[in-house]
Amino acid sequence: MPSKPAPPITIDAVYAAPGYLFRRMQQIAVSIFMEECRAFDLTPVQYAALIAIHTHPGIDATRLSAVIAFDRSTLGSVIERLEVKGYIERKPAPEDKRIKLLHLTKSGAAILRDIIPAVERAQARMLEPLKPADRKALMGLLVQLVDLNNEASRVPLRAEDALEHLGKGG
Amino acid sequence: MPSKPAPPITIDAVYAAPGYLFRRMQQIAVSIFMEECRAFDLTPVQYAALIAIHTHPGIDATRLSAVIAFDRSTLGSVIERLEVKGYIERKPAPEDKRIKLLHLTKSGAAILRDIIPAVERAQARMLEPLKPADRKALMGLLVQLVDLNNEASRVPLRAEDALEHLGKGG
DNA sequence: TGTTGATTGACAGTATACTGACGATCAAGG
């Protein structure tokens, strides 16, 4: 068997590369989300942050970044935008002056409840072109891959660790 | 059978959502790419642009954006950075004063040749945690899904259309 | 030829993402 030839330097190699496909699929996913949720003026990231704060009331920004696998620097501006929109409140923690505790406002809880159907539609649309069996297969593989590659990103997901300070984790 | 209950509003639902997994996998893919290609100071997007210009010498910015499924506004700054680094040249087209034609410099062709092994390593690492059969399955499903969802993004991929002006397409 | 409509590159504005750094604060040790 001859030695493997050097791969050709063409754009077609890029089209088949995992990195390109992940970027492309992310573009498409964001586009579909924004389209379905236009009426609510919430980005996918802002939605994830709201859900996380709803699930873990009183969480601080650093732990929130771990819960949604989010860069801490970026999260600052996301939180600020949510605060300006009136969906969350930032209150200083009495026992630690460095920390600001995050809570949903009534308005935040309301929009979260109302946006759910649109989000569900968006998530469904992303996979709609595939056959049902293929959707399950793809999601299964993706869950695996993201989990196994967790440490490869700068901000690994730390869902459990982040809860300990709240006295809920074990 | 009782009617389907409303989905719970918790972060766990997000972890299993396609949109979240695509975002997460993109984060991881970019992180791995940057790590493997650190010595070359090229982002994934800049790499894709260089490859596309190498494949289609003399392409203009608008067509380039279609070839790599890239927003035209964003592409402007990407091109500028590549020009500052000395990897590409922008020359005005004699027959159309609106257009600037893009070509690789010798330096650009050289870095493209040199970076290929690092890019191959990065692409391999993204899928490494999966079994070989699962890697193929995932890529197959992703190629399908990206293709079938092509029109859902603002900048659909137009690989063929973009070539016609160069007299190469049919 | 002169107007109309489309295209091109550029720009402003917003929103993720990451790197690196900073002062304020806290916890632990001497």
Next chain:
DNA sequence: CCTTGATCGTCAGTATACTGTCAATCAACA
């Protein structure tokens, strides 16, 4: 108590991504 090191939120800087707009240019048509 005081120093040391870690953590917290924040900021500056860079790089995608998208929306919308603009002047310059071009192509097509009356």
